[in-house]
Amino acid sequence: xxxxxxxxxxxxxxxxxxxxxxxxxxxxxxxxxxxxxxxxxxxxxxxxxxxxxxxxxxxxxxxxxxxxxxxxxxxxxxxxxxxxxxxxxxxxxxxxxxxxxxxxxxxxxxxxxxxxxxxxxxxxxxxxxxxxxxxxxxxxxxxxxxxxxxxxxxxxxxxxxxxxxxxxxxxxxxxxxxxxxxxxxxxxxxxxxxxxxxxxxxxxxxxxxxxxxxxxxxxxxxxxxxxxxxxxxxxxxxxxxxxxxxxxxxxxxxxxxxxxxxxxxxxxxxxxxxxxxxxxxxxxxxxxxxxxxxxxxxxxxxxxxxxxxxxxxxxxxxxxxxxxxxxxxxxxxxxxxxxxxxxxxxxxxxxxxxxxxxxxxxxxxxxxxxxxxxxxxxxxxxxxxxxxxxxxxxxxxxxxxxxxxxxxxxxxxxxxxxxxx
Amino acid sequence: xxxxxxxxxxxxxxxxxxxxxxxxxxxxxxxxxxxxxxxxxxxxxxxxxxxxxxxxxxxxxxxxxxxxxxxxxxxxxxxxxxxxxxxxxxxxxxxxxxxxxxxxxxxxxxxxxxxxxxxxxxxxxxxxxxxxxxxxxxxxxxxxxxxxxxxxxxxxxxxxxxxxxxxxxxxxxxxxxxxxxxxxxxxxxxxxxxxxxxxxxxxxxxxxxxxxxxxxxxxxxxxxxxxx
Numbered sequence: 125x126x127x128x129x130x131x132x133x134x135x136x137x138x139x140x141x142x143x144x145x146x147x148x149x150x151x152x153x154x155x156x157x158x159x160x161x162x163x164x165x166x167x168x169x170x171x172x173x174x175x176x177x178x179x180x181x182x183x184x185x186x187x188x189x190x191x192x193x194x195x196x197x198x199x200x201x202x203x204x205x206x207x208x209x210x211x212x213x214x215x216x217x218x219x220x221x222x223x224x225x226x227x228x229x230x231x232x233x234x235x236x237x238x239x240x241x242x243x244x245x246x247x248x249x250x251x252x253x254x255x256x257x258x259x260x261x262x263x264x265x266x267x268x269x270x271x272x273x274x275x276x277x278x279x280x281x282x283x284x285x286x287x288x289x290x291x292x293x294x295x296x297x298x299x300x301x302x303x304x305x306x307x308x309x310x311x312x313x314x315x316x317x318x319x320x321x322x323x324x325x326x327x328x329x330x331x332x333x334x335x336x337x338x339x340x341x342x343x344x345x346x347x348x349x350x351x352x353x354x355x356x357x358x359x360x361x362x363x364x365x366x367x368x369x370x371x372x373x374x375x376x377x378x379x380x381x382x383x384x385x386x387x388x389x390x391x392x393x394x395x396x397x398x399x400x401x402x403x404x405x406x407x408x409x410x411x412x413x414x415x416x417x418x419x420x421x422x423x424x425x426x427x428x429x430x431x432x433x434x435x436x437x438x439x440x441x442x443x444x445x446x447x448x449x450x451x452x453x454x455x456x457x458x459x460x461x462x463x464x465x466x467x468x469x470x471x472x473x474x475x476x477x478x479x480x481x482x483x484x485x486x487x488x489x490x491x492x493x494x495x496x497x498x499x500x501x502x503x504x505x506x507x508x509x510x511x512x513x514x515x516x517x518x519x520x521x522x523x524x525x526x527x528x529x530x531x532x533x534x535x536x537x538x539x540x541x542x543x544x545x
Numbered sequence: 546x547x548x549x550x551x552x553x554x555x556x557x558x559x560x561x562x563x564x565x566x567x568x569x570x571x572x573x574x575x576x577x578x579x580x581x582x583x584x585x586x587x588x589x590x591x592x593x594x595x596x597x598x599x600x601x602x603x604x605x606x607x608x609x610x611x612x613x614x615x616x617x618x619x620x621x622x623x624x625x626x627x628x629x630x631x632x633x634x635x636x637x638x639x640x641x642x643x644x645x646x647x648x649x650x651x652x653x654x655x656x657x658x659x660x661x662x663x664x665x666x667x668x669x670x671x672x673x674x675x676x677x678x679x680x681x682x683x684x685x686x687x688x689x690x691x692x693x694x695x696x697x698x699x700x701x702x703x704x705x706x707x708x709x710x711x712x713x714x715x716x717x718x719x720x721x722x723x724x725x726x727x728x729x730x731x732x733x734x735x736x737x738x739x740x741x742x743x744x745x746x747x748x749x750x751x752x753x754x755x756x757x758x759x760x761x762x763x764x765x766x767x768x769x770x771x772x773x
Contacts, residue, residue: 125650125653130653133641445639448638450598452650456618
């Protein structure tokens with residue numbers, strides 16, 4: 125019989141206390157790890173909505189504002205960027221590629237982004253993941269639309285569905301509809317777990333086309349309406365965009381380019397480095413995260429305390445057992461070792477169970493979290509943080525077990541062989 | 546002949562409370578000694594000293610040729626694991642282990658175990674102590690007599706040269722006591738083990754080679770405790 129076998133049998137003998145202790149330790153670990161995983165997913169969804177972009181350029185306002193309306197559909201642009209300025213910056217030799225965004229319209233609570241085919245070609249999120257289609261592909265015609273995964277799922281659209289774009293509303297139900305010029309679904313994107321899933325994508329020309337006959341921001345009267353076949357390619361050349369993403373050929377040029385854009389002569393522009401702004405913003409939102417973490421740690425302490433209590437209360441009834449082991453040749457070291465080993469078994473079982481539950485929960489709730497809250501649970505399932513929580517739990521448990529272990533040693537020393545129970 | 550136990554001027558006290566002062570006492574190898582004394586006369590203390598649970602304070606304590614008074618705690622633990630079998634009055638066994646697991650428990654504290662030899666002895670002990678039927682039972686399902694036989698098997702499995710028994714028969718009636726002792730002596734003789742048996746109950750003393758009163762070897766006299 126091995127020591128671990130003896131420890132296991134002894135724990136089994138105190139079944140109820142053992143199960144409750146393991147349960148408390150397991151719960152605390154599951155909570156701690158789940159909070160961490162969700163926090164990681166939230167942070168990733170937030171800070172990794174766009175990657176591989178060196179600058180976001182928009183009309184001069186606040187740097188936070190540009191990031192918020194360009195990436196997160198929060199707030200509005202105060203002004204546009206003229207197509208001339210855009211083309212001038214785009215054709216600089218130090219610029220590798222750009223993605224223009226023209227914003228402002230929406231569809232049933234989702235925003236409509238007008239862009240060009242470079243969006244599908246260059247846009248990256250998380251670490252270098254590219255946009256892929258679950259159905260169809262980029263637009264062919266002017267009135268084709270590509271849907272983000274959430275849009276398609278939530279509104280039940282399929283390939284070929286017809287969609288009416290609402291004017292000027294990106295968050296709620298539209299008031300004025302572009303119902304004379306309907307769009308047809310040409311492609312649906314794969315879910316990304318980022319803001320990309322919650323938007324519709326049309327071409328800049330399409331955006332231009334639905335506004336051609338609009339004057340002073342309101343819909344045309346029927347007699348002034350332009351029908352689709354009256355529209356020529358000439359007419360739908362975009363004149364403005366809202367903002368654009370920019371990638372430099374060489375990262376070293378980013379700061380110089382940023383300065384050049386900020387000092388752009390023909391119109392006031394602002395270029396921001398998205399990574400910096402995003403992580404600043406995340407920092408300011410991280411209070412909630414800290415509170416959650418603090419609560420999780422407290423739960424861990426409670427789990428460990430219940431372990432300590434269970435071990436301490438068992439000590440008195442185990443004095444006879446210790447005396448028997450002593451007389452059979454167990455040294456005081458053996459007695460201490462046995463209690464620490466029991467704790468090790470307890471903690472290991474708790475850790476194993478917690479990991480299993482965590483994986484099961486993620487497997488079961490992962491898709492729901494993604495659809496409902498846009499939280500994409502990224503790999504790996506056990507990051508360095510989770511592993512360090514597990515190790516912390518184990519080390520703390522073993523350290524705490526020294527208290528009952530030394531207690532057992534002390535009473536074994538005092539009792540000798542003469543415990544009468 | 547070498548002694549199983551040789552005591553010279555052994556003194557022991559708890560603080561100012563003097564318990565033992567034994568000027569001279571010997572026990573030969575293979576001898577079965579009955580040591581009687583009333584409760585509180587220091588019997589348990591003497592057994593704990595001989596088992597190496599307690600450290601000697603002054604005097605000489607030779608057990609199986611080893612000088613326990615010169616050993617440290619770790620050496621004493623090792624000595625005990627190797628050489629001494631111990632049978633308690635009651636509550637001898639670990640309740641959550643099976644009979645066989647209880648019997649094999651002392652092997653965990655040995656550095657080297659001759660597996661083949663041990664297995665042979667185990668079979669023999671189980672047979673002669675009539676435990677074969679029960680070896681996989683929980684010890685709590687056994688009668689008191691059966692439990693004491695398990696304790697004997699456990700004490701003997703490592704072939705100790707000395708068995709210390711602390712009133713193991715007190716829970717048995719006279720007939721069972723006699724039978725139990727005969728069994729114990731028979732098995733001990735086979736593996737050449739001495740027995741030091743302490744009790745306050747002198748009805749069984751004639752079964753031993755020698756009977757000694759603790760009061761006759763201990764110069765510190767204790768007034769017998771009133772048993773409530």
